Amino acid sequence: MTDKDRFVPDEGLAPASTALPAAAGPLEELHQPPRSQWRDVWDQFKSHRGALAGGIIFVLIVVTVYLGPFVWDVDPTQIDIRARNQGPSLEHPFGTDQLGRDMLARMMAGGATSVSVGITAMLLALFLGSFIGVLAGFFKRLDGPLMRLTDLFLALPLLPLLLVMMLLFREPLNAAFGLEQGIFILIVCAIGITSWMPTARIVRGDVLAIKEREFVLAARSIGTTNSRIITRHILPNVLSPIMVSATLGIATAIITESALSFLGLGFPPDFPTWGRLLFDGTDYLQQYPERVFWPGMAISLTVLSVNYLGDGLRDALDPRIRGR
Amino acid sequence: ERGSDGNVSIIYWQAPSILNPFLSGGTKDVESASLIIEPLARYDQNGNMVPYLAEEIPTVDNGGVSEDLTSITWKIKPGIKWSDGSDFTANDVKFTADYCMHPEGGCAQLTKFEGVTSVDVVDDMTVKVTFDKPTPFPYGPFVGGESPIIQAAQFADCMGAKAPECTEQNFGPIGTGPFVVTDFRPNDVIQMEANQNYRDPAKPAFATLTFKGGGDATAAGRAVMETGEFDYAWNLQLAPEVIQQMEAGGKGTPVAGFGPLVERIMLNQTDASSDLPEGERSTAMHPHPFLKDPAVYKAMSMAIDRPLLVEIGYGQAGKVTCNWVPAPAAFNSDTFDCSTQDIAGANKMLDDAGYMDTNGDGVRETPDGEPMSILYQTSTNAVRQDFQALIKQWWSEIGIETELRNVNASVFFGGDPGSPDTFQKFYADVQMYANTFNGTDPQSYLGNMLCDKAPRPDSQWQGENISRWCSEEYDALHAELAKTAGTDARAEIGKRLNDMAIEGGAMIPLVHRGRLSAHANSLGGVVLNVWDSELWNVADWYRID
């Protein structure tokens, strides 16, 4: 073995799956009717109780934060200064904040931002990570430079990077997309650009292993071009580590956004996010503990549900498990 | 008795980086250094000057200040020793001036020495400062915490470009103050012990002092008032409820004092629209489409409920103000009253002036058809963000649409001409921050509104006239102030200048902010002073048993 990096797994994520599936299975099942791949995935997914629960909760959260405002149509920025710092009541089920804004409305508005940031930033990081990982793993010549690039990004300090991005891109983005959209894009990019590295390493390791598998050689022998080998043969087979990165990615993105709020680099102040609500509530921890309870709970619940969802998806997408 | 009360511990949520106030203008550095090095005279809690290392305050009356107001002569108190045991002389005073005025030194307190042509040692105990022109207020050099005296012997090799190499000196200056440094950890903690050569043999009461830095205001307040780990916490800018809650902890007491610090909204007199080319944006070339109209800014001011802002944001550490210079008391104008919100009045004023919501979207348009929507920026800070939200709401009630933006403080207040987000560039319609001045004389502070101080591209966007407000009348009156002596006469002009700026719509003052600090109930002798270092009388602190 001359190439070492493929053995080096990455922080926090499940290790790459490299083992080959066992030989022939029993012959009996051959006479069952054929099933579609997605039904299979779904069947496997359904049988994972945690995953199902996680999925349901996640969908519930998503539905609540996006559709909730149509039901509970209180403006989250509406200040009712007489109703400051109230506990839960019928009028304000989650209470109000220090300016008398309705916490339920703010939680939903904040959730919409946090979840959107989480999902889009994760998608961006995933795209970058997979792209770089696949290129590095597949083309030997690109491997060294791309991995050094990964080192570089790991070493870059996040904060100055963010400031530079704010400096260079905020105005043009604001001009092109409006303030909220502009900031949203900026933050998503910032999180995405600084969190793709683990994915890239894992994907690269897996691609290196899969590239050596015989079906890739077989594909080459039937005249498949490189780009098709990558899209049809390599990518589907690194899907499960990518899925795991994805689920962890949503969680990290939501948490990173809250840290950005902590450092004052996040969304505009009248733009609630769960991270900001949690941070703002921390000062009032002793007086109004429910103010930190709701956002803290929401973040944890989302992260948990996404994690279970990811576990289930990984099992469901892995033919080694599904096939049995 | 000196050293009898053990240890006193102070927490500043911003940590001192250096103990040489000439190399850093930061409050944290100036105040921590004030425990060690002292000026010739200080301001007391009422803003009166009191002699420290000087025998008395020189005035025209006692002959210390020359009749033509071009020089001032200080006499040093006899018998003062540096903490290393050597004598404090006029030489040290002259050296301090030379040190700060060295062209390559980058001295942060250079304004203190503005107009000084020479500092001469008359004799060991006398030093004379000469100015280039009559200076009605000659108490810049060597007065107040920003201008202490450093030891000539220690800093002799640290002049000019060499200043930063003198780490040892900058971290442990020899002083005449009540404490000497035993261990300095930059941006973390300073340990000190009582100065054995301090001029009052009974002071300080504490043998050692710990000065911890870092964290945030909440944690500092908690450490003093709730857990009792620390004796003194500085500048607790916290929501009033939080302060109340902490006070209920029963271990400490918050104290407030008011200097001239005002939280205000600056109104951009120029157009900051991003449609304009870089270099013309936010410059006098393009006046603001509607903010210069008195009806508009007055309506905007009327729509604000200042008492509520005080209650929410500052509690006992805030007062309603309509003035730019609310202190010292002599300078506080009583021309305006703005303590009641008047939305209806504001609406009427706008209606009358022809700003109507012609298209029914809830936002008024100018007579030219431009919607009245403004960008409102400030630095990132919990209280400011609450203010933004409230004011946005009030302004929406008078048909002005507001978009909010907050900028990281280090970018906002940093003067990087390359950044579009600095408060000097003011690429927004209105912006909120607080400003103040040192000492008790507002002359140069009032100079901030002079026409030529407006930040411009050709001045690298430097300049204090942030709102780019300009009035010839004002400039003329300010020139007169610079020539006028006598407190009463100066105060009269000062108030008129203040009124002109407010009336003319340079800014909307919001809250007169005090300083809120907290001390442990067991710490006696604390007198909060907003005119000088908060720790000015640390020598008098003692432990209540």
Add this chain to the structure above:
Amino acid sequence: MLTFTIRRLVLAVPTLLFISLVIFLLLELAPGDPMAQVPLTVPPEVKEKMREALGLGQPMHIRFWKWIVQFFWIEPQVLIDHYFGTSFSEGDLRVISWQTRSPVMDIVVQRMPQTLWVVGTAYVVAIIIALPIGIYSAYRQYSWFDQMGTFVSMVGFSVPPFFSGVLVIVIFSVNLGWFPSIYDTTHVVNDWDSFVVQLNQMVMPVMVLALQITAQLSRFMRASMLDNLNQDYVRTARAKGLSEYVVVMVHVLRNSMIPVVTVIALGIPAIFGGAIITEQVFKVNGIGQLLIGAIQANDLPMVQTLTFIFAVLIVLFNLIADVLYGILDPRIRYD
């Protein structure tokens, strides 16, 4: 293995130089001004003078070159001088922080102990907790214990330290009064009592940090164990009549530790880098706090030096992880 190591080390030099250039350019581009924390009462002309005194007037490439010389040539000399009493570096200008006007490296050295005490202990504690949890969760996959472990570690993973830190302070310092809320960096450990005091003040930050690290490490350990538990050699070991303990704790664990150990090694730079938010919340004032403070004050030499040291550590521990892998796994030989 030796040539591999040396080759990687040699290759690391251009990589690091490039990284340092990128960091430098990034910091140059970043908006911000070392004068941001100077009060507004100081007029712009004075600030301009102060900037010049910091050397900001010089063109960019000269400043970069100066930094390179100071960091790679003068600082090592200072180190040599310090240890051998020589005086190579006398009179040379070291990397000077703009905030404190003192050599950056001195401050870094000063900050190291508390960072290592707190973050390092947290890391060790996390490892000690995470490994058994991971092992047992994998061995009893989908058991009650496993589910519990997943739940707790996920919650631990999802709570930001700016919240969990304040929460434990409110509970343990304010309400119970067990531990100090502010870390005393000057505390010297020289006997048992002072050690107890040190432990006391470390408990909370270590708890908060360890929670997060444990969450990730235990997941990783579990995954690695699961991968190995189904391997053929485990069956062989059982067929030999070894007890379950030996099978799991010797055969499986040894194999599972290979990736985990490298992951642990890859996490070590983070110890030296400190924990920005946790240090801030508990006022530990270690490297993390130093970095964030320097960034906020736009102290470019400090930020540049710290991030560069961090980059060096990342590259170095990447290499160490690879080498460790080679040592732990006899199948891997780097030529």
Add this chain to the structure above:
Amino acid sequence: MLDTPSAHPIAQIRNLRVEFQTKDGPVVGVEDVSFEVAPGETVCIVGESGSGKSVSSLSLMRLVEFGGGEISGGTLLFDRRDGGETDLAKVDQDLMKQIRGNEIGMIFQEPMTALNPVFTVGRQLTEGLRVHKGLSRAKAEERALELLRQVRIPEPERRLQQYPHELSGGMRQRVVIAMAMACEPRLLIADEPTTALDVTIQAEILALMDRLKRETGTAVMFITHDMAVVAQMADRVVVMYRGNKVEEGPVEQIFNAPQHDYTKALLAAVPKLGEMRGKAAPEPMKLLGVEGQKIAPIPGTDSVLLRVKGLTTRFPVKGGFLRRVVANVHAVEDVSFTINKGQTLSLVGESGCGKSSAGRSILRLVEPLSGEIDLDGVDVMKLDQSGLRKARLDMQMIFQDPFASLNPQMQLVDQVAEPLRNYDIASGSELHDRVANLFDRVHLPRSFMRRFPHEMSGGQRQRIAIARALALNPKLIIADEAVSALDVSVQAQVLNLMMELQAELGLSYLFISHDMAVVERVSHHVGVMYLGRIVELGPRARVFENPQHPYTQALMKAVPIADPARRKSEKDLNFKPIPSPIHPMGHDPAPSEYREVEPGHYVLTTDSGY
């Protein structure tokens, strides 16, 4: 042996039933199996893949539990060393710990993975000894050394310090055997100990086990699906089929007078060396239960399709500080041959001799260093990438591992259609029709088109691989160990299919294999490779009946014959370890020179390294 039939059996399995709890409900691994093993006796258990052989043996060790299985019925009586018969199905795991390794030893299927990669051989060998026999470290090592000598590992002292990956497959399997023998168990279970190995190594291992059994008197339970191995080893045979025992009897009886249909089919499917003696052209095998089989020789033509001359392929070995090439693996060295249209050339030889490399070089899936490849007038060596893509329309490859060579994430229809899509040969419904036709060609129901590889058996998977190779209507198919991984019965089906296609479509094959019996069945010509060179090349009949090169002769001797009457003894075998194919830079081996011993039958005269 059988001359002590009255001896009390060491293990009696009665009505064993094992179930696995899966997500789709319980699965029966073994339904009802009973048999017994007497001391000093070798019982072979045969049956196709998945018939429950492994599960039965693992049940006896009580290791099924760790795989999620459960013994739901039957008794497993075991005669313990200190007297007393125990029902292993009932004892607890603590007692089992003392029995496992101590009284029952087990050898596993996969020598590559059965050893723990991170412990030295010595450590793994001594572990059991120290647990069961309470030996000190030094004593245990002494005994380990003795064991290694017994299994005839060269340089046993050094081996103790080595890690498993540093040993070859054969050596590793010998270590596993030594490990199983360490505590002198009374019963040795060997679960397909040679399936993954080469003929030559297999022969050695079989001989070794036989000798050990004779020397120690251990009872052996030998699991395999290779009838030739059974013939070589067994005293008694148990035939299993889908979780049941279908037949049991002494080895001669099973081979000569099989009773059960399954046994008959199994035996029929086994290609036997020498069966083709006297036949000029290959012909399909006669399979039981297949109606209307047309058995006709496939003569092929005499026109040349592929001409390979002086093919040399080397792999660089990088090293040193700058990672420069310091040496080369001489994988293929000056190889020349021709293949005629409609005929098959087989390449045989031990693992690592360069067969695959030669095949891949022809397709230029690895870049040859030099040589000429002429495929029906096209100079393959001169083609650029796009030309090469076009040339691959004419030559296709089938890979060794039917699972590994299919993408687990793609439906079969897409995999078969992929080459057609790649060359834009067909699309839409035409594509679908062509794929359906291909499925018909390889005798797979069209309903399989939407399945995934994991839903197929090994044989079916290999048919998909063949269909995919056929999609482009190639003239030449390189079949790299295309049947090695398959069960005998499946292997026979696939072989027949390949021959059928050859007869119908006039395909040419380059057939790469190490199984001499299979090669004899399918080829027109045979090339024997050793260390990168062809040492002997000629018509199949000549090479098999009149091997000239010493290596060919040794290879022929090693092949076990599926006939209990013709067992090989250990002394027939003499294999030298293969020398390293790695040579330093600049090493320039002499060209190969051949002597024509008979018309078309060439033997290498220059040094081959053997």
